[in-house]
Every structure is written in structure tokens, then in C-alpha cells.
Amino acid sequence: MRLLFASGLCSGALVLLINGYAFGQSQAIHAVRSYRASHEAGIVDELVEFLKLPNVAADGPAMRRNAEALLEMMARRGVEARLLETDGPPYVYGELKVPGAGRTVLFYAHYDGQPVDPSRWAGHDPFTPVVRDGPLEAGGRIIGFLTYGRYDPDCRLFARSAADDKSPIVAMLVALDALRANLLEPTANLKFLFEGDEEAGSPNLGEIVRQYRELLSADLVIAADGPSDPSGLPTLYFGSRGIVSAEITVYGPLRPLHSGHYGNWAPNPAMRLAQLLATMKDPETGRVLVDGFYDDVVPLTEFELQAIAEAPNDDAEQMRTFAIAAPESEGSRLLLLNQPSLNVRGLRSGWVGAEARTIVPDRGIANIDLRLVRGIDPGEQAARLIAHIERQG
Numbered sequence: 181m182r183l184l185f186a187s188g189l190c191s192g193a194l195v196l197l198i199n200g201y202a203f204g205q206s207q208a209i210h211a212v213r214s215y216r217a218s219h220e221a222g223i224v225d226e227l228v229e230f231l232k233l234p235n236v237a238a239d240g241p242a243m244r245r246n247a248e249a250l251l252e253m254m255a256r257r258g259v260e261a262r263l264l265e266t267d268g269p270p271y272v273y274g275e276l277k278v279p280g281a282g283r284t285v286l287f288y289a290h291y292d293g294q295p296v297d298p299s300r301w302a303g304h305d306p307f308t309p310v311v312r313d314g315p316l317e318a319g320g321r322i323i324g325f326l327t328y329g330r331y332d333p334d335c336r337l338f339a340r341s342a343a344d345d346k347s348p349i350v351a352m353l354v355a356l357d358a359l360r361a362n363l364l365e366p367t368a369n370l371k372f373l374f375e376g377d378e379e380a381g382s383p384n385l386g387e388i389v390r391q392y393r394e395l396l397s398a399d400l401v402i403a404a405d406g407p408s409d410p411s412g413l414p415t416l417y418f419g420s421r422g423i424v425s426a427e428i429t430v431y432g433p434l435r436p437l438h439s440g441h442y443g444n445w446a447p448n449p450a451m452r453l454a455q456l457l458a459t460m461k462d463p464e465t466g467r468v469l470v471d472g473f474y475d476d477v478v479p480l481t482e483f484e485l486q487a488i489a490e491a492p493n494d495d496a497e498q499m500r501t502f503a504i505a506a507p508e509s510e511g512s513r514l515l516l517l518n519q520p521s522l523n524v525r526g527l528r529s530g531w532v533g534a535e536a537r538t539i540v541p542d543r544g545i546a547n548i549d550l551r552l553v554r555g556i557d558p559g560e561q562a563a564r565l566i567a568h569i570e571r572q573g
């Protein structure tokens with residue numbers, strides 16, 4: 181049996197802010213929205229130029245061009261910016277000090293994108309952005325970019341990282357433009373941290389945070405990265421679920437053996453693995469059966485419970501969307517997200533389909549992720565899983 185662990189932080193969240201001293205809050209939001217509406221073509225242009233820069237994290241020179249573009253985009257707005265170097269693509273850090281501000285807000289986003297497979301792009305290069313007049317599934321056709329006026333709300337911009345995660349960067353910077361155009365300044369110091377290898381699992385984030393602890397200190401971090409909510413509404417998640425992942429390999433015979441000659445005699449690692457995994461969760465309640473798994477969970481406050489109850493969320497509709505007959509555990513999806521989880525994210529043993537053969541496989545492999553919530557230490561949660569496996573013999 182072999183266990184490999186990796187841990188990291190995966191974030192969900194969306195943007196936006198603002199507090200004006202001359203205006204009330206809703207007036208400031210109104211002012212920012214009307215700025216956005218009247219500058220839409222120019223805002224999209226800035227994003228489009230940024231999207232034209234290839235941003236596959238393995239391509240060092242290309243990533244540096246992105247970082248330099250970010251320095252320039254921030255400098256244009258009077259944000260003091262610099263690069264924080266790592267073994268991989270640099271982090272781009274920016275800071276806007278506001279005289280008299282008592283608080284600091286740090287905005288995080290990443291400028292790298294997932295690797296690209298050009299054959300899976302519909303009729304254009306992933307780094308040649310196009311606008312379609314609707315979603316691709318709805319037959320959206322390519323239209324030209326506007327030089328003024330507004331795009332129809334059904335329009336979609338297609339390019340690598342258009343959503344994940346370059347748009348939020350432009351949104352943050354344009355929010356600043358919008359405030360200033362209305363003679364408003366932020367009331368908090370602003371810090372920006374743009375990462376260049378998030379899609380590779382942020383291998384340098386821990387080191388950067390340790391090395392630049394002071395520089396990055398803030399009262400609030402807003403991570404502008406994550407899936408859109410099924411409701412389609414802008415969504416703010418409070419907190420980020422951490423993750424510990426584990427790979428479990430159960431070994432059988434030294435090499436695959438013929439099932440006609442060795443079946444019933446050679447232990448089957450796929451079956452043993454399935455039996456091991458089955459000990460980890462209660463099939464009735466969906467509760468994880470690893471000892472101590474929920475011990476350190478900090479219960480939600482009344483306020484948090486109320487916020488969850490009031491959040492727009494339609495579990496029944498999502499069950500229809502995903503063809504789910506019944507949820508794994510009792511409680512709403514949003515409540516269950518606030519519990520630690522144990523998820524099998526992949527299984528491998530032998531062969532299936534047209535490749536199936538008459539063998540007892542030599543090994544079975546499961547990859548698991550443990551989602552963490554507030555109060556849970558990743559190392560301790562991993563240790564609990566190991567202890568559970570040891571107890572199964």
C-alpha cells in the first residue's frame with residue numbers, strides 16, 4: 181500500500197466592492213455600473229489585448245510578456261507594481277496606498293490559463309479572441325468587436341482564460357477607473373497579487389506567502405477565481421475550502437495473472453481497494469466514517485446559517501440538471517459544502533471496454549481528495565485517513 185499526499189488551496193469567489201466617501205454605497209455602485217455601461221467597448225478591448233498573450237504556464241517567455249503587460253496595466257492606473265520572482269512564472273504584485281485608510285484589501289487572481297488543445301476550439305485559435313452573438317451551444321455566430329456602444333447581453337467572448345481568470349483582473353482595474361471617473365477613491369489600501377501558475381496547483385504560492393508575509397498582509401483577501409453559480413448571479417463565497425489529496429495503491433500479484441488459472445487464489449487488488457474505500461463512507465447517510473473526521477469542524481454561527489438559508493439556491497433544479505436522483509447526504513448543497521468531504525476522484529485497475537482481459541490485475545489505484553473547512557488541519561486530516569487505512573489491516 182502506498183500513499184502520496186499533496187495539499188493546496190482551491191479558491192472560489194467573485195469580486196466587488198466599493199465605498200465612496202462623497203456618495204452613499206448604492207450611489208457609488210450605481211456610478212460604477214453606469215461607467216461600465218458607457219465604456220463597455222473600451223473595457224472589452226483592454227481584455228481582448230490581454231487575452232491575445234498566450235499564457236500556458238510552461239512557456240516562460242510568454243508568461244513574462246503577460247507579467248509585463250500587467251505591470252503596465254497597473255502603472256497606467258498609478259498602482260505601484262513589481263514582480264515577485266519564483267522558479268516559475270513571476271507573481272505580479274501591485275499596491276495602491278490610500279491616505280488615512282485603516283484597512284487593506286488584497287485582490288488575488290491568476291493570469292495563467294489551462295494548457296490548450298487547439299483542435300477543441302471551434303474555428304479559431306485560443307489566443308485570437310472572438311465575440312459570438314450567443315453561447316456556442318445555442319449556435320452563437322462570430323460577430324465583430326464594437327468600437328462604441330454596448331454588446332447584447334447574450335454575447336460571449338471566447339479565448340483561453342477569458343473567464344478563468346483574466347476577466348476578473350481587468351474587472352478589478354476597471355473598477356478603479358470607474359471610481360475615479362466619479363471622483364471617488366477607495367477607502368481601503370488596495371493590494372493586488374496575480375499568480376502565473378495557479379493551473380499547475382500553485383507550486384510557489386506557499387513560498388511567496390512566507391517570503392512576503394508583510395508585503396501581502398491584509399485585513400481581507402478577495403480571490404477572484406472560481407466557477408459561476410448555477411443561478412448565473414455574481415457570487416461571493418466566504419472562505420475557501422482547502423484540499424488534501426491522496427493516492428492509494430493496493431498491490432496484488434507481481435504482474436497480472438490469468439483469471440482462469442489464478443482466480444479465487446490470487447488476491448484481487450481492485451476488489452480489495454473497493455472494499456477499503458467502502459469502509460470510508462456510510463452508504464445511508466453519506467457521512468465519512470474515518471475516526472475524528474468531523475472533530476475540529478467549527479460550527480456555523482446563527483448568522484452564517486441564516487445567510488445560507490437566504491442564499492439563492494435551488495437544489496431540486498440542479499438535481500434535474502445533473503440527473504441526480506437523490507443527494508448523497510441530507511441537507512442542502514450549501515450546508516454540505518460547509519462540512520469536510522472525502523471524494524474519490526479517480527480509480528484505475530486493469531482494463532475495461534474493448535480492452536477488457538481475463539486477468540487478476542496487479543494493482544488498483546484510487547485518487548482521493550479531502551476538502552477541508554475552517555478548523556481542520558490538512559496534516560491531521562491526512563493522518564486520520566492513514567490511521568483508518570491501517571485499522572483495516
Ligand SMILES: [Zn+2]
Pocket residue numbers: 290344345378405406
Ligand atoms: Zn482559475
